Amino acid sequence: MVFRKLKAEAEIVLRHLEVLKTVMEKQPVGIFKLSDILNMPKHRIRYSLRVLEQSGIIVPTQYGAMVRDEGYDKIEEMKGELKEIKELINNIEELLNKL
Template sequence: MVFRKLKSEAEIVYRHLLVLKTVMEKQPVGIFKLSDILNMPKHRVRYSLRVLEQSGIIVPTQYGAMIRDEGYDKIEEMKNDIQEIKNLLVDIEDLLNKL
């Protein structure tokens, strides 16, 4: 299917955002606690935390992950990005419906 990779990537982004939301609510919070709260395997939590850290949104501390001060600006950027993606998806849907 043409959209298989897009769907898979969207599911991964959703998981990253679930981890981010939980970090925001429970910070500082570690991998084991996140895994328990989200009922998600530790290796997936660890990967999401790594992606969020590399994106400059969170920072690891000795007590667990926390949102960086600059992380809130990055979250606002993501909100803008998702609007652009939504607009593109509307264009894709319109084009698909014309086929």
């Protein structure tokens, strides 16, 4: 289907955000604790943490992941990007409804 890849990517982003939210609430927090809290496999937690780290949002410490001071600015940037994505989705929906 046309939207299969978009849906899969959205699900991954949702997982990254769930991990980020938990890191913000429980920091510093490690992979094992996150896995228990979120009931997700460790390899998925590890991947999400890597993506968040590469995005400059979190930093690994000896005690576990923590949000960087600059990470909060990155989160605000993501909110702006989400607004742009919503506009695109609305345009897609409008065109699809015209078919």
